[in-house]
Amino acid sequence: MSGTTVKSPILAGMRDSIPFIFVAGPFGLLFGVLATEAGLHLVETMVFTVSTFAGAAQFTAVTLLQAHTPTLIVLLSALAVNLRVAMYSASLTPYLGGAPFWQRACAAYLMVDQSYALSIAKFEAEPEMTVPQRVRYFFGTNCLIAPVWVLSTLAGAILGARVPQSWAIDFALPITFLAMIAPMLRSPAHVAAAFVGCSVSLLAAGLPYNLGLIVAGAAGMMTGAQVELILTRRGYQV
Amino acid sequence: MTEDFTNQQLWTVIVGLALGSYCLRFLFIGLVGNRAMPEWLLRHLRYTAVAILPALVTPLVVWPQATGGQPDPARIGAALVTFLVGLLTKNVLAAIAAGAASLYVFLALV
Numbered sequence: 001m002s003g004t005t006v007k008s009p010i011l012a013g014m015r016d017s018i019p020f021i022f023v024a025g026p027f028g029l030l031f032g033v034l035a036t037e038a039g040l041h042l043v044e045t046m047v048f049t050v051s052t053f054a055g056a057a058q059f060t061a062v063t064l065l066q067a068h069t070p071t072l073i074v075l076l077s078a079l080a081v082n083l084r085v086a087m088y089s090a091s092l093t094p095y096l097g098g099a100p101f102w103q104r105a106c107a108a109y110l111m112v113d114q115s116y117a118l119s120i121a122k123f124e125a126e127p128e129m130t131v132p133q134r135v136r137y138f139f140g141t142n143c144l145i146a147p148v149w150v151l152s153t154l155a156g157a158i159l160g161a162r163v164p165q166s167w168a169i170d171f172a173l174p175i176t177f178l179a180m181i182a183p184m185l186r187s188p189a190h191v192a193a194a195f196v197g198c199s200v201s202l203l204a205a206g207l208p209y210n211l212g213l214i215v216a217g218a219a220g221m222m223t224g225a226q227v228e229l230i231l232t233r234r235g236y237q238v
Numbered sequence: 239m240t241e242d243f244t245n246q247q248l249w250t251v252i253v254g255l256a257l258g259s260y261c262l263r264f265l266f267i268g269l270v271g272n273r274a275m276p277e278w279l280l281r282h283l284r285y286t287a288v289a290i291l292p293a294l295v296t297p298l299v300v301w302p303q304a305t306g307g308q309p310d311p312a313r314i315g316a317a318l319v320t321f322l323v324g325l326l327t328k329n330v331l332a333a334i335a336a337g338a339a340s341l342y343v344f345l346a347l348v
Binding site: 018019022038039040044047048051052053054056057058061065066067068071074075078079082083084085086087088089090091092093094096097098101104105107108109111113116117120165166168170171172173174175176177178179180181182183184185189190193194195196197198200201202205212213216217218219220221222223224225228229 | 242243247248249250251252253254255256258259260262263264265266267268270271272273275278279280281282283284285286287288289290291292293294295296297298299300301302303304313316317320321322323324325328329330331333334337338341342345
């Protein structure tokens with residue numbers, strides 16, 4: 001990343017987040033359409049999207065609501081899908097933990113896949129950044145994505161079911177995440193973690209309440225940590 | 239429009255999910271703050287992104303909802319193109335463009 005050429009961390013964050021407009025946009029549109037098809041009114045869809053601010057969890061909740069699922073199971077499943085943001089929060093804590101409380105409280109609300117992925121990549125690549133610079137970069141990554149997410153949900157809710165299936169916007173999410181993952185695989189430990197995450201996610205797909213994702217993520221993290229330990233003991237720099 | 243759920247159930251889910259999601263996000267960054275975390279925990283956290291994101295994506299690639307969960311050669315092909323271009327170029331935008339272009343080409347061919 002050539003982030004050092006941009007002086008303002010906020011602008012750098014905004015610039016780096018531009019590709020994710022093409023994720024947040026279709027993803028929000030899709031949620032607006034799906035929620036409307038499920039019978040949510042415009043106000044319900046928008047309150048849901050602004051208050052929860054977690055696309056994958058919202059998709060899970062709406063899908064399960066339509067399938068006559070008990071309220072408690074809907075909540076548990078959607079929160080299980082969202083357990084990864086707790087890991088994101090933990091993962092960014094060494095970098096942002098020194099910021100004032102109110103900034104951390106705001107950052108918590110904005111902890112999403114895109115802002116996490118961009119920030120952790122930046123903070124790892126540029127360890128000399130100060131805490132205020134990191135905070136500004138983190139908020140910068142949300143300056144475009146958050147409004148795009150909310151407005152595209154609104155557009156989707158208004159459009160309703162009129163988005164043609166042939167656009168295949170369901171695949172915007174996998175493509176963008178795959179594009180993000182590939183450059184992160186910079187050591188054997190990272191490759192092993194990703195490989196185990198992939199494999200276990202398929203093997204554990206049958207687990208109830210989407211727990212397969214949590215199991216696969218935990219297995220991948222443990223694999224990465226173990227491989228790092230083994231390589232470090234043998235004298236490799238990880 | 240047929241209602242599959244009550245208004246009360248919907249609002250319980252919305253409020254519960256909003257509060258629950260925020261608590262999950264606040265857990266570490268808000269409460270732990272600048273206190274030191276043990277090395278073993280940090281070592282695991284380094285692999286959060288490379289473990290969770292592939293685990294989130296893989297089932298969506300293999301069993302896409304748009305095809306009713308049936309494996310779809312066009313989507314699997316587009317996923318491979320995206321990943322390979324990402325690996326070779328280290329450029330996220332190039333990988334997304336290649337992935338989207340290949341998806342539409344494969345969808346038109348298959």
